[in-house]
Amino acid sequence: MTVFGAPTTTLPVVAPSTTISLRRAPHVWAGVVFFIAFTAPGWAAAFGAPAAAAAGIVACAGVAILALRVIRAPQWRALPWTALVFTGWAGASIAWSRWPETTALTWALLAATTLVGIALAAMLTWRQLVSALAWALATVMAFSVAFEAWAALIVGGPVGIEFAAVDTHTERSDIWTSAQLFTGGRLDGIVGNANLLAMLALLAVVVVSIRLAIERHQRGIFIAVLAVSAYLLVRTESATAFIATIALAIALVILLAARMARTAAGRMRVYLAAAVVGAVAAGLAWVMRRGILSFLGRDGDLTDRTEIWDLVFSRGAAQPVVGNGFATPWIPWDPAFSDWIVMPRGLHIIQAHSVWVDVWFQLGVVGVVVLAALYALFVWRTWVFAVRHHRWQRRDDRVTATVSLLPVAVGVIVVIQGITESSPLLLWGWMLTVLFLAKLQPRDRARRTESLKDGKVGYGLGLDQPPFV
Structure with a gap:
């Protein structure tokens, strides 16, 4: 073929690209990472600990590859130094640990989770973060209901770990779900634990509500997810989740009141009133604690x-200052923990069921002080961040004001859960804590760079687009 006498060649027909662009890849992969973190106990229950570890390695490897491609100019000032100090102290405990192999293994999990949280904070905008969390939690809720229905309708009874049959001699630790969807008992879901499922359901209610408030598309799907999450929250019958829900509601009321007070003096009056009411409520709760625990279906020893x-305090008294060595969770096949605390029906305990007791036991008073500083800084930054973003005039203002509630909600959930569970030191609890600490860390003005030469999109440890795009 020629055009004005000049020979030309026919251009080949190229199909449209179906690959995910580099700009969208962190958002998509973040949803996968969150799903793996949320469901890690389920992976272990279904396929064993090696499969759960393999899934975690894949998740971390994907984040590392994306971080190398995307993050061009790290802002070291934006690193969450309190989280890094805690992680460093946990790693240092290998030197004096009474169970060095467990310390090394569990510290590797802690360090990997910390780095993943920092990387995701650097790569995701707030909208992307909410979207990734919403889709991951929606999948967890859907899988949990489907799993419980399969156990109740198809299996017709409890399901053991790795799909083993369950009989009267099966230990509680070896049961994945009790299959009580239609019998009125507690639901364990895909994660195999009612208390863990309850906190995930509460987090889903928060995240999906925020997603519905800021996005107009696919509202039908997320309205259904919100309803399922609320249903699972009720069916787990978790006292910790119930208290966390009340605490979250109170925190949001105080926060909204502080937003309405436009002056520092007005906010101070709000906080003083909240402190007085809170002190009175705490006193009444203490006086009526037995009745409250009875209402929640718990006894005076908080379910053992x-x-x-x-037992933990007795064993940890040998090294109260520096601790006995990091071990979160307690590895069940380590002789130091395998037959240490076994409750009725063969329930092997793999945590102290309190973040503070566990940290004191493992990292001593030093670890407790560092973690307390971390949570104090977390609460302060998330609260100030939410109070300052109170405008509601324009669409962008409404998005900002709504999304800024998410870190506060996560902080309440993690802190309340940490009173009776050690889970906030693991997986999604620790990952979200580090992520929001990094996201809200003071930073230099974010600058975005693009290199046409190597095709990389550069991000600092912060936001390169406006905060809520």
Whole structure:
């Protein structure tokens, strides 16, 4: 073929690209990472600990590859130094640990989770973060209901770990779900634990509500997810989740009141009133604690937790300052923990059922002080961040004001859960804590760079687009 006498060649027909662009890849992969973190106990229950570890390695490897491609100019000032100090102290405990192999293994998990949280904070905008969390939690809720329905309708009874049959001699630790979807009992879901499922359901209610408030598309799907999440929250019958829900509601009321007070003096009056009311409520709760625990279906020892704490305190007294060595969770096949605390029906305990007791036991008073500083800084930054973003005039303002509630909600959930569970030191609890600490860390003005030469899109440890795009 020629054009004005000049020979030309026919251009080949190229199909449209179906690959995910580099700009969207962190958002998509973040959803996968969150799903793996949320469901890690389920991976272990279904296929064993090696499969759960393999899934975690894949998740971390994907984040590392994306971080190398995307993050061009790290802002070291934006690193969450309190989280890094805690992680460093946990790693240092290998030197004096009474169970060095467990310390090395569990510290590797802690360090990997910390780095993943920092990387995701650097790569995701707030909208992308909410979207990734919403889709991951929606999948967890859907899988949990489907799993419980399969156990109840197809299996017709409890399901053991790695799909083993369950009989009267099966230990509680070896049961994945009790299959009580239609019998009125507690639901364990895909994660195999009612208390863990309850906190995930509460987090899903928060995240999906925020997603519905800021996005107009696919609202039908997320309205259904919100309803399922609320249903699972009720069916787990978790006292910790119930208290966390009340605490979250109170925190949001105080926060909204502080937003309405436009002056520092007005906010101070709000905080003083909240402190007085809170002190009175705490006193009444203490006086009526037995009745409250009875209402929640719990006894005075918090479902054997006080017995567990006594045993941990007794064993940890040997090294109260620096601790006995990091071990979160307690590895069940380590002789130091395998037959240490076994509750009725063969329930092997793999945590102290309190973040603070566990940290004191493992990292001593030093670890407790560092973690307390971390949580204090987390609460302060998330609260200030949410109070300052109170405008509601324009669409962008409404998005900002709504999304800024998410770190506060996560902080309440993690802190309340940490009173009776050690889970906030693991997986999604620790990952989200580090992520929001990094996201809200003071930073230099973010600058975005693009290199046409190597095709990389550069991000600093912060946001390169406006905060809520």
